Amino acid sequence: MKERFLRAARGERTDRPPVWLMRQAGRYLPEYRELRADNTFREAISTPDVAEEISLQPWKRFGVDGVVMYSDILVALEPLGLEYHIESGVGPVVENPIREPADRPVERTPIDESLDYVGELLTRLAADVGDEAAVIGFAGGPFTLASYAVAGRPSRSHVPVRGFRAAHPEAFADLLDTFADVVTDFVQYQVDHGADVVQLFDTYAGLLGPADYEEFIVPVHQRILESVDVPTIVFVRNMAGRLDQLRASGADVVGLDWTVDIGVARDILGDRPVQGNLDPSYLLGDPDFVAERTRDLIERAGSAGHILNLGHGIDRRTDPKAVEAFVKTAQSIDR
Amino acid sequence: MKERFLRAARGERTDRPPVWLMRQAGRYLPEYRELRADNTFREAISTPDVAEEISLQPWKRFGVDGVVMYSDILVALEPLGLEYHIESGVGPVVENPIREPADRPVERTPIDESLDYVGELLTRLAADVGDEAAVIGFAGGPFTLASYAVAGRPSRSHVPVRGFRAAHPEAFADLLDTFADVVTDFVQYQVDHGADVVQLFDTYAGLLGPADYEEFIVPVHQRILESVDVPTIVFVRNMAGRLDQLRASGADVVGLDWTVDIGVARDILGDRPVQGNLDPSYLLGDPDFVAERTRDLIERAGSAGHILNLGHGIDRRTDPKAVEAFVKTAQSIDR
Numbered sequence: 001m002k003e004r005f006l007r008a009a010r011g012e013r014t015d016r017p018p019v020w021l022m023r024q025a026g027r028y029l030p031e032y033r034e035l036r037a038d039n040t041f042r043e044a045i046s047t048p049d050v051a052e053e054i055s056l057q058p059w060k061r062f063g064v065d066g067v068v069m070y071s072d073i074l075v076a077l078e079p080l081g082l083e084y085h086i087e088s089g090v091g092p093v094v095e096n097p098i099r100e101p102a103d104r105p106v107e108r109t110p111i112d113e114s115l116d117y118v119g120e121l122l123t124r125l126a127a128d129v130g131d132e133a134a135v136i137g138f139a140g141g142p143f144t145l146a147s148y149a150v151a152g153r154p155s156r157s158h159v160p161v162r163g164f165r166a167a168h169p170e171a172f173a174d175l176l177d178t179f180a181d182v183v184t185d186f187v188q189y190q191v192d193h194g195a196d197v198v199q200l201f202d203t204y205a206g207l208l209g210p211a212d213y214e215e216f217i218v219p220v221h222q223r224i225l226e227s228v229d230v231p232t233i234v235f236v237r238n239m240a241g242r243l244d245q246l247r248a249s250g251a252d253v254v255g256l257d258w259t260v261d262i263g264v265a266r267d268i269l270g271d272r273p274v275q276g277n278l279d280p281s282y283l284l285g286d287p288d289f290v291a292e293r294t295r296d297l298i299e300r301a302g303s304a305g306h307i308l309n310l311g312h313g314i315d316r317r318t319d320p321k322a323v324e325a326f327v328k329t330a331q332s333i334d335r
Numbered sequence: 336m337k338e339r340f341l342r343a344a345r346g347e348r349t350d351r352p353p354v355w356l357m358r359q360a361g362r363y364l365p366e367y368r369e370l371r372a373d374n375t376f377r378e379a380i381s382t383p384d385v386a387e388e389i390s391l392q393p394w395k396r397f398g399v400d401g402v403v404m405y406s407d408i409l410v411a412l413e414p415l416g417l418e419y420h421i422e423s424g425v426g427p428v429v430e431n432p433i434r435e436p437a438d439r440p441v442e443r444t445p446i447d448e449s450l451d452y453v454g455e456l457l458t459r460l461a462a463d464v465g466d467e468a469a470v471i472g473f474a475g476g477p478f479t480l481a482s483y484a485v486a487g488r489p490s491r492s493h494v495p496v497r498g499f500r501a502a503h504p505e506a507f508a509d510l511l512d513t514f515a516d517v518v519t520d521f522v523q524y525q526v527d528h529g530a531d532v533v534q535l536f537d538t539y540a541g542l543l544g545p546a547d548y549e550e551f552i553v554p555v556h557q558r559i560l561e562s563v564d565v566p567t568i569v570f571v572r573n574m575a576g577r578l579d580q581l582r583a584s585g586a587d588v589v590g591l592d593w594t595v596d597i598g599v600a601r602d603i604l605g606d607r608p609v610q611g612n613l614d615p616s617y618l619l620g621d622p623d624f625v626a627e628r629t630r631d632l633i634e635r636a637g638s639a640g641h642i643l644n645l646g647h648g649i650d651r652r653t654d655p656k657a658v659e660a661f662v663k664t665a666q667s668i669d670r
Contacts, residue, residue: 162614162616162619163652165616166620167619208614209593209646210596238575241575242575242576258544259543260545260576261545280494281497281498284502315498
């Protein structure tokens with residue numbers, strides 16, 4: 001329910017935790033695989049008819065409290081003229097990667113031209129779900145966008161962009177700024193088209209050391225997250241040792257990956273709402289195991305300001321029965 | 336120098352920090368690439384003539400204080416009959432992976448049969464370097480071995496073995512125990528053949544959540560590390576938020592990845608010696624940048640109980656000039 005989601009995002013007490021799953025519209029669902037059989041990934045996300053149906057599938061099946069738009073964290077590369085496609089068995093491949101500082105994109109097309117399909121999708125989803133669920137928009141964060149833009153493809157530990165930071169510190173900062181500009185406009189565009197909440201996925205920024213994170217990442221996250229008026233969520237992996245830097249992003253809700261003890265996080269973050277953080281691999285266990293671990297997590301998280309989620313995207317090998325156990329456990333709480 | 340290395344490992348003050356680099360004998364060195372041209376990786380590590388020369392290359396070139404044996408973290412799979420090879424562009428591929436609890440290996444060959452080439456290599460290295468450097472042996476840790484054994488190949492975020500933990504918790508614990516038995520014997524074998532210090536690389540165990548790490552990993556690390564009489568080093572990535580669990584391993588020296596602030600680590604770990612932790616991607620910057628960052632790190636680490644290293648293995652794209660700047664900066668300290 002939308003109201004439950006927004007209450008938790010404001011840090012208020014809820015009858016039970018609102019629940020959704022990162023990457024909930026995805027390959028673990030047979031109805032998703034069926035729809036995707038006729039479309040490439042890029043076609044599916046940019047065709048509102050298809051993306052709408054896919055976005056709604058987990059809501060129809062499980063009754064989650066949030067409907068996340070079916071899209072990709074890298075679409076914000078497009079307004080900058082960075083073309084990419086998904087290569088089977090590889091992942092995203094950028095056709096014109098940034099190898100040198102001089103390659104930094106300077107021109108950009110307006111969001112409502114290059115990413116108009118996202119606006120159309122959100123408008124539809126908002127009409128579809130009404131007050132029954134929160135519509136969740138999202139964007140990849142500057143580091144994550146820069147990583148793919150520089151490496152041109154998935155890279156182990158994102159070494160190419162980190163090497164770019166070492167070799168060209170000023171150009172690296174400029175690049176993050178460029179992406180932050182686009183993302184700032186993009187999340188505002190999402191809000192204008194019906195997103196009730198937006199999540200910034202700078203999933204890999206935690207591969208920077210603490211000093212680099214403070215210098216390069218915190219300022220751009222602040223700029224993006226403070227610019228919108230709806231509740232915001234930040235998600236970065238590998239931040240267990242520096243939750244203060246996640247809090248400093250200014251996000252209303254701090255996303256926790258599964259390597260953080262949620263009780264410890266609560267102690268550090270005070271009354272800042274949190275989202276997470278069941279180990280996604282637990283959903284490869286049987287439903288009883290999932291239910292038991294989920295109950296334990298909900299209890300440790302407390303009754304105010306907690307949005308139940310996984311600690312990372314759901315794995316495609318997950319049995320929908322495990323997801324059902326996860327969601328139903330949340331729905332069975334009454335406090 | 337061996338004595339400098341051992342003093343730091345005991346937590347004593349040293350005139351300057353001893354220095355070596357994880358994966359220092361590797362592809363970034365032209366003399367390594369030349370030697371490897373005629374041998375597969377598995378041939379190179381199991382042929383003492385070749386492995387000896389490769390192990391000594393970085394010592395001859397840079398004068399590092401530690402000579403790490405040229406080997407692989409997965410060789411401890413062999414005594415259990417888990418055959419693997421390195422597939423170009425993929426990484427290690429296990430031919431008979433463990434898919435089900437029933438696949439757990441029960442028979443093993445003695446270390447001095449299946450891994451006799453490691454003993455031979457260490458004996459030679461100890462004779463080669465005398466008191467001029469510490470000879471460093473190492474082994475992959477139980478989680479890392481289990482991950483490759485279960486997944487059969489490199490896997491994103493090591494999901495297969497984590498799913499095995501969720502689906503078969505008891506078999507997972509048994510599997511870790513089995514690997515811990517082998518690794519315990521293997522590190523003792525290394526010490527018997529001349530290793531002055533041994534490092535346990537359970538690089539990916541930090542992908543378990545804190546409760547799982549406490550339950551499954553800490554006990555096996557303790558068992559392995561408390562069994563040997565020479566100084567031990569533990570290395571696990573993604574532990575910045577739970578350095579206490581690394582300390583609990585019983586290792587004499589706590590290895591730090593580059594996402595930990597070494598000053599913060601010192602505060603948490605007290606007088607426990609540490610190793611690390613320059614961001615390996617910094618070595619993709621120019622030598623001045625490397626030198627400046629290295630000096631800063633040495634200063635923040637303090638003058639006792641610090642072994643200078645990177646926070647992860649060196650990247651193959653590194654220019655040897657950057658390594659030279661790193662090592663020379665350590666060698667230029669006189670305190």
